Amino acid sequence: MVGQKFLEQFAGKEQASNFHITTFCAEPRAAYDRVHLSEYFSGKTAEDLSLVAADFFASHQIDIRLGDKAVAIDRENKEIKSARGDLIPYDKLVLATGSYPFVPPIPGKDRPECLVYRTIEDLEAIKATAAKSRVGVVVGGGLLGLEAAKALHDLGLETHVVEFAPRLMAVQVDDGGGNMLRSMIEDLGVKVHTSKNTQEIVDGDDCKLRMNFADGSHLDTDMILFSAGIRPQDELARQAQLAVGERGGIVVNNFCQTSDENIFAIGECALWNKRIFGLVAPGYQMSQVAADAICGDFASEFMGADMSTKLKLMGVDVASIGDAHGMTPGAQSYSFTDEHNHVYKKIVVSEDGKYLLGAVLVGEAEAYGTLLQMMLNQIELPEYPDTLILPQREGSASAAMGVDKLPDSAQICSCNNVTKGELCCAVQGGITEIGELKTATKAATSCGGCTALVGQVLNAELEKLGIEVKKDLCEHFPYSRQELYHLVRVEGIRSFDELIAKHGHGKGCDICKPTAASIFASCWNDYILEDQHAGLQDTNDYFLANMQKDGTYSVVPRVAGGEITPDGLIAIGQIGKKYNLYTKITGGQRIDLFGAQVHQLPKIWEELISAGFESGHAYGKAMRTVKSCVGSTWCRYGVQDSVGMAIKVEHRYRGIRSPHKIKLAVSGCTRECAEAQSKDVGVIATEKGWNLYVCGNGGMKPRHADLFASDLDDATLLKYIDRFLMFYIKTADRLQRTSVWMDNLEGGLDYLRQVVIEDSLGIGGELEAQMAHLVDTYQCEWKTTVQSPERLKRFHHFVNSEESDDNVVFVEERGQIRPAREDEKRIAVAAV
Amino acid sequence: MNAKAELSWVRVCRLEDLTDNLGICAKVGEHQVAIFKVKDVDGHALYAIDNHDPISKANVLSRGIVGDVKGHDVVASPIYKQHFDLRTGQCLEAEVKIPTYQVRENAGNVEVLME
Ligand code: SRM
Ligand SMILES: Cc1cc2nc3c(=O)[nH]c(=O)nc-3n(C[C@H](O)[C@H](O)[C@H](O)COP(=O)(O)OP(=O)(O)OC[C@H]3O[C@@H](n4cnc5c(N)ncnc54)[C@H](O)[C@@H]3O)c2cc1C
Ligand code: SF4
Ligand code: FES
Numbered sequence: 012m013v014g015q016k017f018l019e020q021f022a023g024k025e026q027a028s029n030f031h032i033t034t035f036c037a038e039p040r041a042a043y044d045r046v047h048l049s050e051y052f053s054g055k056t057a058e059d060l061s062l063v064a065a066d067f068f069a070s071h072q073i074d075i076r077l078g079d080k081a082v083a084i085d086r087e088n089k090e091i092k093s094a095r096g097d098l099i100p101y102d103k104l105v106l107a108t109g110s111y112p113f114v115p116p117i118p119g120k121d122r123p124e125c126l127v128y129r130t131i132e133d134l135e136a137i138k139a140t141a142a143k144s145r146v147g148v149v150v151g152g153g154l155l156g157l158e159a160a161k162a163l164h165d166l167g168l169e170t171h172v173v174e175f176a177p178r179l180m181a182v183q184v185d186d187g188g189g190n191m192l193r194s195m196i197e198d199l200g201v202k203v204h205t206s207k208n209t210q211e212i213v214d215g216d217d218c219k220l221r222m223n224f225a226d227g228s229h230l231d232t233d234m235i236l237f238s239a240g241i242r243p244q245d246e247l248a249r250q251a252q253l254a255v256g257e258r259g260g261i262v263v264n265n266f267c268q269t270s271d272e273n274i275f276a277i278g279e280c281a282l283w284n285k286r287i288f289g290l291v292a293p294g295y296q297m298s299q300v301a302a303d304a305i306c307g308d309f310a311s312e313f314m315g316a317d318m319s320t321k322l323k324l325m326g327v328d329v330a331s332i333g334d335a336h337g338m339t340p341g342a343q344s345y346s347f348t349d350e351h352n353h354v355y356k357k358i359v360v361s362e363d364g365k366y367l368l369g370a371v372l373v374g375e376a377e378a379y380g381t382l383l384q385m386m387l388n389q390i391e392l393p394e395y396p397d398t399l400i401l402p403q404r405e406g407s408a409s410a411a412m413g414v415d416k417l418p419d420s421a422q423i424c425s426c427n428n429v430t431k432g433e434l435c436c437a438v439q440g441g442i443t444e445i446g447e448l449k450t451a452t453k454a455a456t457s458c459g460g461c462t463a464l465v466g467q468v469l470n471a472e473l474e475k476l477g478i479e480v481k482k483d484l485c486e487h488f489p490y491s492r493q494e495l496y497h498l499v500r501v502e503g504i505r506s507f508d509e510l511i512a513k514h515g516h517g518k519g520c521d522i523c524k525p526t527a528a529s530i531f532a533s534c535w536n537d538y539i540l541e542d543q544h545a546g547l548q549d550t551n552d553y554f555l556a557n558m559q560k561d562g563t564y565s566v567v568p569r570v571a572g573g574e575i576t577p578d579g580l581i582a583i584g585q586i587g588k589k590y591n592l593y594t595k596i597t598g599g600q601r602i603d604l605f606g607a608q609v610h611q612l613p614k615i616w617e618e619l620i621s622a623g624f625e626s627g628h629a630y631g632k633a634m635r636t637v638k639s640c641v642g643s644t645w646c647r648y649g650v651q652d653s654v655g656m657a658i659k660v661e662h663r664y665r666g667i668r669s670p671h672k673i674k675l676a677v678s679g680c681t682r683e684c685a686e687a688q689s690k691d692v693g694v695i696a697t698e699k700g701w702n703l704y705v706c707g708n709g710g711m712k713p714r715h716a717d718l719f720a721s722d723l724d725d726a727t728l729l730k731y732i733d734r735f736l737m738f739y740i741k742t743a744d745r746l747q748r749t750s751v752w753m754d755n756l757e758g759g760l761d762y763l764r765q766v767v768i769e770d771s772l773g774i775g776g777e778l779e780a781q782m783a784h785l786v787d788t789y790q791c792e793w794k795t796t797v798q799s800p801e802r803l804k805r806f807h808h809f810v811n812s813e814e815s816d817d818n819v820v821f822v823e824e825r826g827q828i829r830p831a832r833e834d835e836k837r838i839a840v841a842a843v
Numbered sequence: 844m845n846a847k848a849e850l851s852w853v854r855v856c857r858l859e860d861l862t863d864n865l866g867i868c869a870k871v872g873e874h875q876v877a878i879f880k881v882k883d884v885d886g887h888a889l890y891a892i893d894n895h896d897p898i899s900k901a902n903v904l905s906r907g908i909v910g911d912v913k914g915h916d917v918v919a920s921p922i923y924k925q926h927f928d929l930r931t932g933q934c935l936e937a938e939v940k941i942p943t944y945q946v947r948e949n950a951g952n953v954e955v956l957m958e
Contacts, residue, residue: 520910521919546864550906550921562901810856810867
């Protein structure tokens with residue numbers, strides 16, 4: 012990771028053109044994001060994790076030697092020997108060899124079921140072994156060990172953590188925090204064994220392996236993951252006789268130079284001031300210093316780095332900041348424990364009580380960003396520092412620190428080294444949205460710990476610039492969609508005339524009218540062609556069909572879950588044939604019939620309805636389809652009835668109008684044939700229930716869905732989807748898919764989990780009730796329409812003639828109709 | 844009224860066949876005419892424009908959403924959403940202008956002035 016960062020930083024320099032760069036890469040692929048390695052298990056591919064832009068090496072003329080390890084340095088001749096046997100000369104050499112997992116020398120540790128957690132290959136081996144295992148053990152209860160344990164647990168294994176120390180995360184948290192953490196981890200279903208010293212690994216009884224502990228107890232397991240710390244990868248340095256530390260690590264000075272001034276070491280392999288830095292952020296600082304130094308610029312120095320961390324475990328918030336153990340002389344601490352809600356917080360302050368030295372947060376780590384900045388920037392503490400950790404009660408002052416107190420140099424995103432100044436600069440350059448700010452500055456794109464703070468800086472800066480973030484829907488309403496939704500809901504507004512009279516002006520337009528229609532439908536679910544609503548609808552909604560380029564329409568009946576009987580297929584086929592429609596299987600597992608003219612639509616639908624079909628809402632910004640795979644009913648791998656669940660879900664949410672279209676899918680096992688991870692809501696069956704994914708997108712900007720909750724039973728699954736969808740409907744912008752909504756949601760996925768799972772806003776019941784109303788008031792819009800002579804009058808091309816539009820001309824292609832092109836129409840006319 | 848000899852008012856439909864702020868399409872001779880009844884503070888205004896959308900080349904303008912943009916009454920094409928001024932036929936986003944027709948209410952009938 013750090014090596015790649017170095018290449019990027021170095022390639023960006025003017026002097027880079029004086030160098031010819033070669034890079035060795037022992038792994039079979041170029042740099043990838045180890046920080047998010049665990050996401051490999053929740054569906055990310057090696058490609059998703061890659062840190063290298065497609066043409067990076069080529070465009071900077073860098074020779075990349077994939078899978079070729081550097082095996083020896085010849086300092087005298089300034090040459091590197093590669094595993095393939097090549098000799099590569101160098102003027103300057105940078106070592107960014109990282110570290111390797113430490114495996115304690117326990118007899119039996121080399122058995123094939125004993126693995127480590129560092130590379131993509133490691134994860135592949137874990138996946139393969141887990142598929143044959145029932146029980147898994149992680150040795151080591153540190154940051155990484157807990158992440159690994161979560162991964163095993165998600166793979167469906169009975170999971171144990173074995174820790175040598177008396178508490179979890181011994182380095183980062185104190186006893187109080189460790190205990191709280193333990194109970195939370197155990198609540199997740201992972202068993203924790205502390206103060207256990209493994210003596211040997213032997214054959215097990217029920218399981219493949221048995222671990223025997225020094226205290227005489229034992230634990231049977233099918234696989235073991237070692238996560239007992241890392242050791243710097245310094246073998247090249249040792250071979251070349253560079254100075255290394257007593258316990259490993261390549262000794263470097265403030266410029267990241269090793270004992271040979273032409274050789275630099277950066278990242279986890281480097282030992283600075285007797286310390287190794289096992290996080291990316293300090294590594295990235297080192298790479299910048301080294302890149303500068305190689306170009307002859309010795310202005311910047313590496314002066315150590317902050318090792319504060321926030322655990323990115325789902326459902327367990329843990330953070331440790333600075334001097335968490337209060338080791339600074341004279342330090343005093345305040346702590347707060349709430350056993351009921353599983354919260355433990357501690358702050359360590361300086362002797363004079365003025366400055367924050369460190370903190371431990373377990374169970375609730377929202378204050379992480381603020382506290383970290385307070386410590387890093389030596390911001391004076393409030394009069395009563397305990398207010399920083401005491402729960403906020405009604406009436407008490409907020410503990411949040413205004414970001415304007417931070418200096419421009421304050422590092423807001425440590426993963427990507429983005430300062431407050433850089434963020435402000437980007438905002439001054441015209442950025443007004445958090446999504447854009449992330450793309451432009453890279454802030455908040457790695458661990459995500461800084462997202463809330465980045466959002467605060469954005470808002471503060473916009474305010475300072477006097478930029479009122481204009482969220483006005485259009486010239487007729489000085490409100491955002493979210494605000495209008497609120498007004499409609501709270502004031503019980505049911506028509507556009509009432510809405511514009513009360514809150515807008517003018518006559519409305521093609522932006523606010525469909526938006527209002529969609530909000531009315533989301534709130535009250537009245538029939539959309541009622542007189543007061545009809546004129547608000549886009550033509551697709553107005554004619555309940557999708558307008559095509561020539562003014563004809565396409566018809567898509569609902570085929571819930573993609574399941575259709577032979578009779579259903581025949582009926583659609585006969586109707587298609589009778590009306591001479593072009594038929595095609597859609598990307599959404601159903602059938603589209605194209606080329607219908609307005610006057611034909613009611614007749615086509617009468618026939619479809621009598622054959623048992625209902626509207627598919629392909630025309631609406633509405634719930635579209637629930638894709639399914641065949642699942643456990645037929646498939647030899649399926650673990651749940653995915654078709655049954657897909658149909659249940661599709662019937663529950665059919666027709667629901669929303670800010671943009673919503674698509675769902677249900678897969679019967681992790682092979683994921685329904686591609687649920689590309690949907691707004693994806694459901695994947697597990698042995699124990701369902702995993703829920705949210706905010707995926709195909710289309711223009713694909714986004715993998717995020718794993719939201721695991722192993723849910725049917726009722727909880729539907730409850731979460733109810734709340735999730737209603738919260739999206741309530742808060743999203745017009746035409747904002749869930750993926751973009753999520754990318755702009757302050758607090759991101761964690762926040763969404765708090766709202767939906769923990770009900771932090773206390774609106775869970777309300778959201779469910781609102782959804783229940785939509786489910787209960789569902790009607791097939793086509794059925795209502797064909798039963799109403801009044802509505803059917805509209806389905807004519809001309810008000811004063813039965814003729815149809817003579818500009819609609821079809822020609823035949825591959826045995827079906829298609830719209831004629833302009834040149835073909837001219838010929839047709841000439842022939843007449 | 845001194846309409847040119849070759850122009851005459853052609854009856855198209857009853858006024859109640861029109862719904863406020865919705866369009867209909869009428870066949871008047873060889874022309875397809877889109878007619879809109881736009882609600883105003885003091886009653887309503889009638890407009891008639893050609894139904895042909897010059898941008899998508901489809902006969903669809905009667906099916907667009909009506910409203911006002913910067914004070915002009917407009918209809919938005921249902922296909923690519925360009926706005927056409929209902930009074931002048933001018934497109935607000937492109938250098939095109941579509942034909943407009945005179946339309947009136949006469950004894951409960953909607954009539955268009957046409958060759
Ligand atoms: C018919 C169909 C293509 C096909 O022949 O298979 C189709 C056709 C259209 N798609 Fe689609 N999409 C169809 C599946 C998809 C899929 C695949 C899927 O759903 O699994 C995707 C990618 C998945 C996704 O949405 O994340 C897809 C991504 C889009 C997008 C891009 C959305 C995005 O967020 O980037 C648009 C544009 C938009 O909505 O703004 C779009 C818009 C359209 C529109 C509505 C464009 C338009 O305004 O004319 C097309 C008209 C539909 C119609 O019936 O006339 N269609 N479209 C598919 C109908 C599925 C169905 O049964 O309802
Ligand atoms: C699961 C996991 C989660 C993590 N989570 C976080 C987190 O949340 N936050 C955080 O800050 N850090 C986290 N880390 C740590 C972070 O990944 C490391 O700090 C970072 O990868 C160090 O970068 P590096 O370049 O020094 O080492 P690496 O990324 O390990 O890169 C070194 C590369 O050099 C190659 N190499 C070694 N020797 C040779 C040779 N002789 N020739 C050629 N190539 C060689 C190696 O194969 C490797 O690809 C996590 C790590 C893991 C494994
Ligand atoms: S996702 Fe699994 S259950 Fe569904 S079809 Fe594919 S392999 Fe079978
Ligand atoms: S601090 Fe990790 S993404 Fe910003």
